[in-house]
Amino acid sequence: MALTLPTGDFRAYLFDCDGTIVDSMPVHYAAWRSALDEWGCEFPEEQFYAWGGRPVADIIADLNERHGLAMPVDMVAYRQEDHYRRSLPDLTAVPEVLAHIEDAHGRVPFAVVSGSTRESVTASLTALGLLDRFETLVCAGDYARAKPDPECFLLAARRLGVAPADCLVFEDTELGVQAAAAAGMAAVRVPQPWERVAGRR
Secondary structure, three states: OOOOOOOOOOOEEEEOOEOOOEOOHHHHHHHHHHHHHOOOOOOOHHHHHHOOOOOHHHHHHHHHHHHOOOOOHHHHHHHHHHHHHHOHHHOOEOHHHHHHHHHHEOOEOEEEEOOOOHHHHHHHHHHOOOHHHOOEEEOOOOOOOOOOOOHHHHHHHHHHOOOHHHEEEEEOOHHHHHHHHHOOOEEEEOOOHHHHHHHOO
16 A cells, blocks of 8 residues: 655655654564563553653653553663564564655655654664664654653754745654644654555555
């Protein structure tokens, strides 16, 4: 299935990373389960997808509060990323998004705008041979307020020197789409893995 873009003369494309450029959400969920199992912490898959786009540290803090746990944030984050890195050779790009990257590269500047760490984003894009396509990476730690706040998208637009109204956002989560709207940007919603499979039948 092809992604239909909204009409407009867009001067920059802003991409979320996990689940948008990289078909990594199932891999990330498996990494979360492996890391959290050490602490006996439940993290239903439905909740994982609902929290898509949130920084890892925020997710761990919320899980601690929900389950009455005291998991050390830095340690769990490290374990989750370590489990994820072991799966990097198995990563693939989301074909529908990759088609737009290949089509528009060199015509408009690209940015990645992610709630993941810079190390995770860089590792994922490097594994796919796509890192050099992006003029800038906006990652966790570069901004104070996570999606659905528009701060991360506005920062990316400033770095690229493009007005928010001239940016098109590619996002797979509701929080990300809300953040794009709050930034005054058009957005295209990337279907979740199960939706993409259904659409190709």
